[in-house]
Amino acid sequence: MSSKIYFKQTGGVNLRRGFINVASRLHHRIAPAHAKQFAKKLLLTPVRSKKVIIEPEGLVRQSIETSEGKIMTYRLGSGPTWVLGHGWSGSSSQFFPLMEYIAQAGYTALAFDNPAHGESEGQFGHLPGFVAALDGVLEQQDAIAGIVAHSMGGAMVLESRHLCLESKPVLLVAPVLNYAENLMTTVERSGFSMKLFQEVIDEIAVSYQYELESINPLQRLQLTKARTVIVHDKADKFASFSESELAGELSHVTLIATEGLGHGRILKSEQLRQGFDLLARA
Template sequence: MSSKIYFKKSQGFDMRRKLINLTTRLHHRIAPEHAKRVARKVLLTPARSNKAMEEPVGMVRNPIKTSEGMMMTYSLGEGPTWVLGHGWSGSARQFYSLMEHIAHSGYRALAFDNPAHGESEGQFGHLPGFVAAFDSILAQQESIAGVVAHSMGGAMVLESRHPLLQDKPVLLVAPVLNYTENLVSTVKLSGYSMKLFHGVVDDIAVQYQYPLESINPLERLNGRQAKAVIVHDKYDRFASFAYSELASENQHVTLIATEGLGHGRILQSEQLKNGFDLLTDK
């Protein structure tokens, strides 16, 4: 259900949207606490992909204990570590092709499944939980060479304040740099009760001391000094290319624009590997 909310971009009047709005508002009015519990399941439950993919030879799986529960990690290669973080309803498996490229380039690729994704623990997924799990994984590394992140994973990386990231390069793939605006607008377009949505979000904000209005990945990227490369398709339907263009006005940010790769296929592209090579001078 949540993927249909977050990734459906239909415009104009929609009877289904109208019905969702009426029923969720009525539910909230009649049974507010029950409505909020249902809303958590609807809004915070990602789709766990069960698509079979052949693992690269030499891949090492290792569950790591974090503040968000056990997170499954996937390591390939030897050398300085690049950490890879996926987006909403994604998994580390999306990075297999890039991980092989990273390993062949003389580095260790360390990917992980976010909370409630892939083979990691957790029932609900949200950005504060993503950041907490990511920080826990970084805390268990002696050092890192850089970070790769896709979609909502880009917001996760940019929102993190972990000291290991301070001067490290980042490779952002189809990042959602206008995270808060994008989240609110897509839920609103779905027809879901905004009062219920804000009730769920406010509970998370209190739990993690992380108010929604404080989240601003574009601002964080603008304030970084380390090199960044963005690989983004011009016609991406889920993450605004315009914000990546805006970010590329910074001297430390390089934009690689693609066409016809969309939001997901871009992860298997040669352009993405080229973006990695730009950051490692390969």
């Protein structure tokens, strides 16, 4: 499903929203089990991009085993390792330009495709699965120098309690810092049955012992004292810039605001490279 379902900020009542509301509620009432499976497929299935991306020279692919199945990793360069995590309906290929920059700076760039994304296994994607996959990748590293995350990947990093991340610098790109609120609000705006949606997230909560209400990336950022740089576009339509402004008031957080780059193009920006330099050369 398109990332717009989860992160788009626009609202408004329209005929399509009304139809979705009636249809999903009726489906749930008539065939609850089937409706739940349909909802999981609709709400938890990311878009796997089929766009052909030219890989950087020297890129090494390796599939690793995790609790979320086989996760595809992409390694470039040598030296201390920076881990890179993408967001919903994204993939590691979005990081290729930054990975080349990191490798040229004397580091190893290690990106991975989240469950049900890119070339990793999995049918469904969700934040608890993202966190488990990240922890699985980190388990196989001796140590890391820092971590980079885009969009929902920012929530993934901040929600992880892995010891490997303790005190390590964090570069957040267009992060979704109000994840739970944003998710609930946007699904509601879509018109989808909130009762049916709640059943889906309750199932995930039980399976992963991970309540949606407990997810609060901004609060996690407030509690951590790791050096953090946020690079975020003021007109981002998918992740709230105002939340990043709040985070920028924290003493250990530096906010680099951009204009005209949106949610995706920012990954190829000079400002992102500057953000990396601030952390890597500190």
